[in-house]
Amino acid sequence: MAAGALGALASLLTAGPGPLLRSELGQRLLGRSLALTAPAPPAGVAVAERGAPLPPLELPDLDGRRVTVPAAWAGRPLLINVWASWCGPCLEEMPELQRYAASQGETGVQVVGIALDEAANVRDFLLRVPVSYPLLLDTPGPADAGVRLGNPRGVLPYSVLVSADGRLLKQRIGPFVPGELATWAAP
Numbered sequence: 001m002a003a004g005a006l007g008a009l010a011s012l013l014t015a016g017p018g019p020l021l022r023s024e025l026g027q028r029l030l031g032r033s034l035a036l037t038a039p040a041p042p043a044g045v046a047v048a049e050r051g052a053p054l055p056p057l058e059l060p061d062l063d064g065r066r067v068t069v070p071a072a073w074a075g076r077p078l079l080i081n082v083w084a085s086w087c088g089p090c091l092e093e094m095p096e097l098q099r100y101a102a103s104q105g106e107t108g109v110q111v112v113g114i115a116l117d118e119a120a121n122v123r124d125f126l127l128r129v130p131v132s133y134p135l136l137l138d139t140p141g142p143a144d145a146g147v148r149l150g151n152p153r154g155v156l157p158y159s160v161l162v163s164a165d166g167r168l169l170k171q172r173i174g175p176f177v178p179g180e181l182a183t184w185a186a187p
Contacts (some may be wrong), residue, residue, distance in 0.1 A: 041152060045143045048150040048168045050159065055063055057145055067136055069112060070166045077109045079160040079185050082146040084117045085125040090157040093175035094129050100181045102135040109161075109185050116140040116156070149159040161185055 023043070041047055048056035059068045070078055081097055083090035111133040116120045119137055126135075132168035138145040140154070150171055151158040161170040173186065 003116060028096075039142065039152070040119060041147055042143050046146060047148055047152070050150070050168050050171065052168060054160075054162050054168050055147060057114075059138050059145065060115065061134065061136055062122060069114075069133070069136070070162050073110045073112070074166070075164050076107070077111050077164050077185075078112045079181075080114060080145075080149060080160050080162065081111065081148065082114045082116060082144075082151065082158040083157060084156055085116070085121040086139070086166075087156045088122050089175040091125075091129065093157055093177075095174050096130045096178055096181055098129075098133070100110060100185070101131070103182070112136065114138055116143045116144055116146065 002151050022117065040084075048054050054070050056071060058066055061067055061070065069080065079097075079100070081093075083094070085091070097111055099112070100109075104110070113133060113135045114132065115135055115137050116139070117137065122135060144154070146154050146156070149158070150162050150168065151173070155173050155177050159172040159176070160168055161172075163169050170184070178182065
């Protein structure tokens with residue numbers, strides 16, 4: 001719940017036309033300030049760093065099949081969005097993520113959602129807000145996918161852009177607003 005509250009705070013801080021925190025510089029400053037108060041990840045947990053190859057994440061999909069990110073989509077840029085069904089700002093941005101994913105076709109940026117949630121909660125959510133991009137599951141905690149993707153405070157929603165060769169390019173704390181995603185994910 002704390003992650004959802006921090007995500008709501010991030011969405012308030014980034015609301016409005018053209019604020020600093022929606023910029024790349026603002027996002028870097030927000031990320032650094034949150035990292036200063038975050039607990040250290042557990043020993044042995046690889047954490048993604050901007051510009052470096054993404055450490056592999058192996059997670060189940062909704063059917064229990066294990067998927068390794070980024071290898072499952074090697075050769076394609078990835079937009080990975082970490083969310084939960086109980087996170088209000090996450091739910092608000094899902095239609096925007098779906099529109100963006102649908103616009104990318106078979107060769108554009110692959111959107112992948114990682115729900116820090118139970119499979120039953122995600123399935124219930126999908127009945128209300130269907131998405132067609134792949135969804136994976138993880139258990140919230142000190143070594144969850146968000147932490148391993150460079151979000152040590154666990155603020156949700158959290159997104160990363162990964163290059164076609166598997167390097168972490170950008171990090172985004174807080175929700176996307178309509179029309180913002182295509183510009184953010186552009187090379």
